[in-house]
Amino acid sequence: MRFRLALVEDNIINKNTFLQKIKVLNDVEIVFTAVDGNDCLEQLKGLPHHKLPHVIFMDLEMPGMNGIETIRIAKSLYDTVYFIVLTVFDDDEKIFEAIRSGASGYLLKHEPANVLIEAVSNVIEYGGAPMSPAIARKTLRLLSTSSVLPEQEESGQGIPESVTDREKEILKYMINGWDAKKISAELDISVLTIRKHIANIYLKLHVNSKAQIISLAYKNKWI
Numbered sequence: 619m620r621f622r623l624a625l626v627e628d629n630i631i632n633k634n635t636f637l638q639k640i641k642v643l644n645d646v647e648i649v650f651t652a653v654d655g656n657d658c659l660e661q662l663k664g665l666p667h668h669k670l671p672h673v674i675f676m677d678l679e680m681p682g683m684n685g686i687e688t689i690r691i692a693k694s695l696y697d698t699v700y701f702i703v704l705t706v707f708d709d710d711e712k713i714f715e716a717i718r719s720g721a722s723g724y725l726l727k728h729e730p731a732n733v734l735i736e737a738v739s740n741v742i743e744y745g746g747a748p749m750s751p752a753i754a755r756k757t758l759r760l761l762s763t764s765s766v767l768p769e770q771e772e773s774g775q776g777i778p779e780s781v782t783d784r785e786k787e788i789l790k791y792m793i794n795g796w797d798a799k800k801i802s803a804e805l806d807i808s809v810l811t812i813r814k815h816i817a818n819i820y821l822k823l824h825v826n827s828k829a830q831i832i833s834l835a836y837k838n839k840w841i
Contacts, residue, residue: 620645621738624661624671626652626688627704628680632727636675636704639731646735655683655691662696673700673738676721678712686712686719693720700741702748713753723748736799744813745820754795754832777840780822788815793835 623646627633633651640646649671652658662670674692678685689701702723703716713724722741725733729750737748777786791801798816802809825831834840 619742620647621673621735621742622647622649622669622671623738624649624651624658624674626655626658626674626680626685627677628653629677632677632704636727639734643731643735654680655685655688658688659683659692659695662692662699667698670696670699672742673702673722675704675734676701677704678716686715689716689721690719702737702741705753724750724753726750726752733797736797740798740813744817748797749795751795751797751800754792776838778822781819785815785819785822788812789819789831789835789840792816792819793832793840 623640625633625636625648627636637648637651640648649665649669650661652661658674658676676685676689683691685703689703692699693701700722701720702725703712703721704725704727705712706727716724723737725737725748729737733750740748777789781789787805788801791804796804798809798812801807802812805812819831823831823834825834
């Protein structure tokens with residue numbers, strides 16, 4: 619599959635760094651780059667449906683319309699387009715705002731090309747929610763002092779019986795911020811199999827992001 623990507627980033631250095639990473643990858647097409655939210659929405663409006671990007675990598679802090687507002691508006695207009703936030707590690711409170719706005723993933727800007735393309739594949743092919751391990755750990759710390767995510771289940775509930783022992787094992791690693799590739803190496807199972815287990819975990823826990831899994835784990839004392 620050839621992935622169609624776009625980037626919304628106002629910093630020219632960050633934009634060029636991203637493009638340099640992506641251009642070495644096969645089966646990737648950059649549909650457009652935009653400097654802010656308004657520019658992104660205008661470029662989306664000019665594209666036929668079959669040319670829309672599969673995934674847009676989105677900066678958060680930009681002049682004019684910021685990334686969170688852009689995602690919120692764009693998701694309401696183009697529900698087939700996924701958004702992955704690219705951030706620096708200073709964006710504490712923005713994590714949950716971005717997730718609520720409709721972001722499917724949350725990665726640090728310095729992630730290498732292989733992590734970026736794995737995140738794209740994870741979102742498009744498996745409905746996953748890629749999150750840098752450092753961001754996942756920070757999310758857990760924030761949850762311990764905040765109620766920024768709504769309650770999804772009553773606290774104190776155990777892991778549902780429908781979750782298999784293998785899925786519980788994978789869940790433990792996910793809560794600690796591990797991605798599918800790292801879990802695959804640790805358990806000596808293919809990445810594809812790990813992703814299928816993760817998809818089952820999402821289904822059985824009635825969640826659609828790693829942040830919601832971490833929230834459930836904290837509130838229900840699974841950790």
